[in-house]
Amino acid sequence: DTGVSQDPRHKITKRGQNVTFRCDPISEHNRLYWYRQTLGQGPEFLTYFQNEAQLEKSRLLSDRFSAERPKGSFSTLEIQRTEQGDSAMYLCASSPLGIGNQPQHFGDGTRLSIL
Amino acid sequence: AQSVTQLDSQVPVFEEAPVELRCNYSSSVSVYLFWYVQYPNQGLQLLLKYLSGSTLVESINGFEAEFNKSQTSFHLRKPSVHISDTAEYFCAVSAGQGAQKLVFGQGTRLTINP
Secondary structure: OOOOEEEOOEEEEOOOOOEEEEEEOOOOOOEEEEEEEOOOOOOEEEEEEEOOEEEEEOOOOOOOEEEEOOOOOOEEEEEOOOOHHHOEEEEEEEEOOOOOOOOOEEOOOEEEEEO | OOEEEEOOOEEEEEOOOOEEEOEEEEOOOOEEEEEEEEOOOOOEEEEEEEOOOOOEEEOOOOOEEEEEOOOOEEEEEEOOOOHHHOEEEEEEEEEOOOOOOOEEOOOEEEEEEO
């Protein structure tokens, strides 16, 4: 069990640029989640995949945000035309498919800073 | 919709003193409750969980939490804290069956003073 891996750990970019983050879940986990955490706040749900299917999206996920999980393994989160308000920690989590509600395991996150 | 309220944003305590971090939730359906801990520049680590069964759940490092349905609470306690417990603690709720998003509280920063 190598844990959830996120890349990059830090991203600094200018306003208006596009950025893409990658998440590699724990290998046997079917479910993958993206959250956003701003300074001093708890994480907020963005979107969720079961295998390659995106099953739920938060209204926080504007049309500038897109997430994919093409082969049901790793996932990418892209933000187009970044804005100052996008500065945050983006967290990925995964959980197994099982009976009841399985705990989510988090990666160390990607910290995005918009200049 | 579910919501979580952590009543204290910061809790300073002395080493070896007991501590309680408070968490209240609201939900119209059955819930699953979690406590996560976050160290600086890291992701969240699961501390303990209530899924069903006994309302008192314990972690391997001495923390415990009790699910109280009538008071809609899931407070976290430890009888004697250590410097290494200094971190941000998040209470989270997930409602209904199957894979559901987690709704987090605002977090409580626990600071242990020597």
